[in-house]
Amino acid sequence: MKYSQWTGLAAAILVIIACYLPWVEIASLSKILTGMDTAGTNLGKPGKLHIVFCVIASVLFLLPLIWAKRVNFVFCALGLAWALRNFMIYARCEMATCPERQYGLYLVLLGSVIMLAASLFPDMKIVEKKKSS
Template sequence: MKNSQWIGIAAAVLVIVASFMPWAYFPVLQKEFTGFFSEQNRYGRPGKVLLFFSVVEIVFFLIPKVWAKRANLFVAAVGVAWGFKCYYLYTACYRGECPEKRLGLFLMFGGTILALVATLLPDIKIRQDVSSE
């Protein structure tokens, strides 16, 4: 795909922006959790890991080498796995109290999936060896 690296970069930036947006609202605590804030840091700061993966993905999208495209596939796959873990963690019910899902959580998970799809469609010229007979 001709514009896949730019779509992948946009998806990685979307993940970074979504990490700062509200992911879930917990009515019992009356607080909104983001990728960088949770009550008493119980969920950690998964936004830091997503930020790292997104920056690495952006760098690999900009390098026009085959090894970078292959490494980016691995990084994006780990990013999707981490995004799924965050989605599951932030939407799980606890003692009958379920949080309200917010837009940032969906944008984060959708951005990781979109970045993975963009890594599967690299725009790289592969030289073919033509043997002369």
């Protein structure tokens, strides 16, 4: 893909921004949880790991080296796995209380999928070596 590195970089920025947006609203606690602010729960701050994965992936998207593209796929896959884990944990019902999913949770998941797709198809020019006869 011609613009895969820029698409992946834009998706990484989207995921970082979405970590600060509302993920779920818990009506019984009167709380709106984000990836960086989960006050009143024991969910931690999963947005920090998203940001780490996105910063590493952004640097690797910009490097024109073959090993960087291969390592980038690993970090993007880990980022997608972390996004799926957060989606399942944040969106589940507990003790007859079901949180209302907000747009930030969906944006993190969408951005992680786009990052993985962009890392699958890097824009690399392959140069064949000529055999000397």
